Amino acid sequence: MRRVVATGTFDIIHPGHIYYLEESRRLGDELHVIVARDGNVRHKPRPVIGEAQRLKVVQALRMVDFARLGHETDMFQPIEEINPEVITLGFNQHFSEEELAKALKERGIGARVVRIGEYSEDLYSSTRRIIERILETRRRPEPEARKDGT
């Protein structure tokens, strides 16, 4: 049984996530997903959707065999528990393969780190871009943008 671990925030599920998880699943027999805790998302704005709800949506995806929330303080703890052969990174995840592989090795975890490429069929392969689009299209007009001169 070749276990693969994929990780992420999965704030607003889009085809880029689906692609990342499908490609991750293809690298083994069982896909385990670790969903980031709200409190651990610090390198980008806090998620719009809470961790329990993000987990529920990930669990509903057909290529996901198991999903769980990350550990609050020790990111390696669930990886140790799952003991995967492969850990995948999404195209925009902020770790480098080398750094992560080094940190895993120091912790005694022998998993191979694989970067999954970007899904490029559409513009909405990142939550950031979806949120930008919402802000662009749904924002109340700001006073300086009004065209009636008032």
Next chain:
Amino acid sequence: MRRVVATGTFDIIHPGHIYYLEESRRLGDELHVIVARDGNVRHKPRPVIGEAQRLKVVQALRMVDFARLGHETDMFQPIEEINPEVITLGFNQHFSEEELAKALKERGIGARVVRIGEYSEDLYSSTRRIIERILETRRRPEPEARKDGT
């Protein structure tokens, strides 16, 4: 084979959608989802995510057996093709059960219409509320809201 049809825009997938689709699936043996065309979403703001991408995410959900885009002009055409025993409505879908049942009957479709209740475990059971939250928390401050007096 008891076919169930569920319909919706599925713009930003959240646990409310998962609940609606799971409950729909339980009413039969095969769940067919009809995803609204971009051009047919007229009773609420246009979707943030395009129809092809919305379809892809719905197809990735494990309780969904088949998913397709709706017909551009005839909403009953895919329902006729699928010939379901049950058609479900989400808690905030704008049709009434009676109106829809009447329109189906006039078209010669004998399906039963079932309203699925609201998923109430969290605040994010509607895309509208998710978008409101994005606008509230991520909006650039507007000039009148600035606190530094400039």
